[in-house]
Amino acid sequence: MEGTTHALTDDHRDLYDAADTERWAAEPDKRPGRTAFQRDRARVLHSAALRRLAGKTQVVTPGSRSYDWDASPRTRLTHSLECAQVGRELGAALGCDPDLVEAACLSHDMGHPPFGHNGEEALNEFAKDCGGFEGNAQSLRLLTRLEPKRFVPDPTSGELVSVGLNLTRACLDAATKYPWARGDHPTDPDSVKFGAYEDDLPVFEWLRRGAPADRKCFEAQVMDWADDVAYSVHDFEDGLHAGHLDPNMLYAEPERAAIWQVAIGRYVPADTAPEELRAALDRLMEQEWWPHGYDGSALAQSRLKDATSQLIGRFCLAAEGATREAYGSGRLTRYGAELVIPREARNECAVLKAVADLYVMQRDEQERIRADQRIVLAELAEALSARAPEGLDPQFRAIFDAAPDDKARKRAVIDQIACLTDASARSLHARLTRRGRRAER
Structure with a gap:
């Protein structure tokens, strides 16, 4: 499935080579004249995964009563858009391709589950026996497997399989904040931060081909600093604006x-x-x-x-x-x-x-909300697992049915939960659990 390259413009030449613009699955250009990175940016911008970030917590839950209508807190989507603006301008000033940096910034949080980092911790606990859960590793999985954009024949079975958005090698690398697998952190093997699950290692190794071990590419470093700048400044602004x-x-x-x-x-x-x-x-x-x-x-x-x-x-x-x-x-x-x-x-x-x-x-109010969120996700994960494959959406049911073992089947359940928004997680939980049904009365 490997091997497509794209012509470089004069602006790209000697900066990004054919390996940088290669895609996992070969495909022709639909519109000549666009660069490979412009196509990457467009694919991320038009993805359902990006839109879903509008309903996912950044710091304070969307729709929280602690914010009035005129002080609505930022969501993962607004944060990603602001990160992209900061990263695009900083990257361009330093000589990076601005579309490449913007695509990386837009996609860097796509794998984060409902309820922000709190949800990430809850899913990591549930996934401890099948490789854990990490938002950045989930982003790679979503970009290369779960987001339904490009399907190609499997070279072994001939069946159509998803290759996600089929982004370029440089774009996937730029979106990789932690360029190592679980347990391979360069200084802390017990770190909870990693960039790829075990069953996503083939595409991870492909995107890292030729890269120095454990080193983030320059565009990923720009994305990472833009992320820090955007959320530090805007969370401070939100806190002031909300009166906290x-x-x-x-x-x-x-x-x-x-x-x-x-x-x-x-x-x-x-x-x-x-x-x-x-x-x-x-x-x-x-x-x-x-x-x-x-x-x-x-x-x-x-x-x-x-x-x-x-x-x-x-x-x-x-x-x-x-x-x-x-x-x-x-x-x-x-x-x-x-x-x-x-x-x-x-x-x-x-x-x-x-x-x-x-x-x-x-704040005390936020801790009470977070405690409830952890319970919701834990109960939802158990309820979905008990009912699987019934109860799973068609996309994830197909992944569940094709899974070779229990760990892979559990990962399919986690994939569905990670794609939920805050509201849809609570809604599904309410349908599947007695606790949820009591809360609705």
Whole structure:
């Protein structure tokens, strides 16, 4: 099924070669003149998986009563769109193909299940005997197998099998945040972060062909930093806009000590000194555009929007400047460079993450919601497993029926749950469990 390549434009030549634009399954161009990466971007943009992100939690559950109509929290979809805008511009400034970086940013969260990272943890517990669950590994599975775009004959059986969106090698590589399989983390074999399940290793090894072991390509590094920038800045903005965060509290030493405690070990290395984070927050709060005294008025909202723009520009320009200082003015792609992010910028970004974590994610109300979400997914997984293949959607029932063993059949159940939105997970749970039916009465 391997072997298609695409002509490169003059703009691509010497930057991305035939191996970069190769697709797992050969297919002709439908519209001459488009680059391979423009096709990748279009496929991701038009996919059902991307649309489903509109109903998946980013930080706060969509439709949560803790947000008024005019303060709707971001979803996985809005986050992905914002990440794509940041990544496209930063990548282009450094010489990457902008369509390639945008496609990677749009697709990087596609595999995340309902209820955000909370759902990811619940499914990982359920999947512990069949290879675990990881949102980034699920993204690869979705892009290369589950999203129904391209079917080709299996070389052994002759039956039609899905190759997902059939993206280029460079695009799949750029969307791979953790370029290793479960248990193969370069420094921590017990890490819960990995990029491919065992039965997806053939396509993972194909997309990583010629890549240095465990090293992210340059476009993936741009995507990763755009992801950090987008969610740190926008989660902070959402927290202020929803009234969960009073910026005046950030002056109080007890509040600051709590922020450092959240940040160290989770968002910055464990050996980071609190003084570094204090200096990072002070630098931000000393800026003229910082949203001092935010009160929700139209003027304050305008100033907050300006602050988010300033923060995004600050973090992106820091990375662009440091990378240019290290590598010069040429175009940087694939494995020709490493994205350089100054420590000061990383610390500032981490402080914003910690502030949102402390004041938005760790609120008592949110913990009660998360506890209920974990129960919903655990019960849903057990109920679907008990009824399978009945109860599975036709797509996943076919995967279940074709599975060679119990582990693969369990993975088919997990695949269906991971594709659900928050609302559809609760709806299916309500139909399949007594607890759900009681809650509906």
